[in-house]
Amino acid sequence: xxxxRIIILxxxxxxxxxxxxxxxxxxxxxxxxxxxxxxxxxxxxINSKNxxxxxxxxxxxIELNYYFNNKIGLGLRWTSSEYERNTDTYxxxxxxxxxxxxxxxDLTQSYSFWAxxxxxxxxxxxxxxxxxxxxxxxxxGYKGLISPxxxxxxxQDNTTFQYKxxxxxxxxFSYSPGLKLNWNVWxxxxxxxxxxYDASSFVEDDERSLLFSxxxxxxxxxxxxxxxxxxxxxxxxxxxFGKGLHQ
Numbered sequence: 139x140x141x142x143r144i145i146i147l148x149x150x151x152x153x154x155x156x157x158x159x160x161x162x163x164x165x166x167x168x169x170x171x172x173x174x175x176x177x178x179x180x181x182x183x184i185n186s187k188n189x190x191x192x193x194x195x196x197x198x199x200i201e202l203n204y205y206f207n208n209k210i211g212l213g214l215r216w217t218s219s220e221y222e223r224n225t226d227t228y229x230x231x232x233x234x235x236x237x238x239x240x241x242x243x244d245l246t247q248s249y250s251f252w253a254x255x256x257x258x259x260x261x262x263x264x265x266x267x268x269x270x271x272x273x274x275x276x277x278x279g280y281k282g283l284i285s286p287x288x289x290x291x292x293x294q295d296n297t298t299f300q301y302k303x304x305x306x307x308x309x310x311f312s313y314s315p316g317l318k319l320n321w322n323v324w325x326x327x328x329x330x331x332x333x334x335y336d337a338s339s340f341v342e343d344d345e346r347s348l349l350f351s352x353x354x355x356x357x358x359x360x361x362x363x364x365x366x367x368x369x370x371x372x373x374x375x376x377x378x379f380g381k382g383l384h385q
Contacts, residue, residue: 163205163380169332171197171372175221179366182224184231187342188363190251191228195221195368197336203261211261215277219253221366223286232290236301242293248286248305253338253366255281255312263320271320273330276313281338283308283364285345302348308364310340316370322378330374338366 173195181189199217206212225247233243257279264272287305291298316334323329342363349356 163208163378165201165203165205165211165376165378167201167203167330167374167376169199169201169330169372169374171332171334171370173197173336173368173370175366175368177365177367179221179364182227182231184228184235187361188365190221190364190366191223191225192221192251193224195219195366195370197370197372199255201374205263209263211263211273211275213257213259213261213275213277215255215257215259215279217253217255217257217281219255221251221253222249223251225249228288232288236290236292236299237294238290238292240293243290244292245288245290247288251286251364252284253281255279255338257312257314259314261318269322269328271318271322273318273320274316275318276315278313279311281310281312281340283310283338283340283366285362285364297351299349299351299354304346304348306343306345306362308340308343308362310338310364312336312338318374320376326378328376328378330376332370332372332374334370334372336366336368336370340364340366 175192175195178188179190179192182191183189197217197219199215201213201215203211203213257277259275259277261273261275266272285306287303289302291300314334314336316332318330318332320330321328342361344359345362347358
């Protein structure tokens with residue numbers, strides 16, 4: 139009796155695996171998204187540990203997806219993100235912090251935070267029509283963030299100073315639930331529109347600032363803990379292939 143059950147279970151498993159293999163569908167996609175930043179990362183407080191002076195962001199990426207029964211999908215994706223800092227507001231706050239009240243200064247600053255991510259996700263395709271599909275998804279993964287640096291040379295009380303904030307790298311975790319509208323224009327090629335909420339939290343670390351002149355040298359380490367929340371909307375191009383494409 140036990141042997142019979144094992145045979146039946148093995149047969150069911152083999153039929154299930156055969157069904158998955160026969161229905162396999164692969165998709166390679168490239169996409170771009172524009173995002174509106176919310177939360178602490180959008181704050182404008184130069185002494186805040188989590189303010190980024192950022193309003194908008196751009197995300198570009200590549201996805202690899204494998205679909206079971208043309209419905210449930212597993213995905214890998216790699217992203218690169220730029221978060222542009224509001225340099226005018228940052229410059230004004232920096233001058234106030236350093237007590238610079240004249241035009242005797244020269245400021246050089248980076249314009250953006252950069253982030254690089256690697257994610258794994260799951261999705262589910264729902265047919266609307268022959269060529270249209272809705273696909274809710276969620277991705278989880280790791281992300282690295284590089285903060286912008288700045289350097290200013292200024293004169294106060296007949297003394298020339300140099301103040302420098304060094305760029306710093308941070309590591310963190312991200313999750314990104316979203317929804318795609320897939321438009322399969324041709325058999326292998328299609329477009330999609332996406333809306334996504336992206337949340338990233340990075341491990342606290344120190345950003346180092348240097349202030350020096352001919353007779354002074356000060357080092358300040360400020361703890362920073364960035365959290366990025368954004369609502370992204372974008373478009374993408376996909377290429378589909380596999381046995382499941384013929385079903």
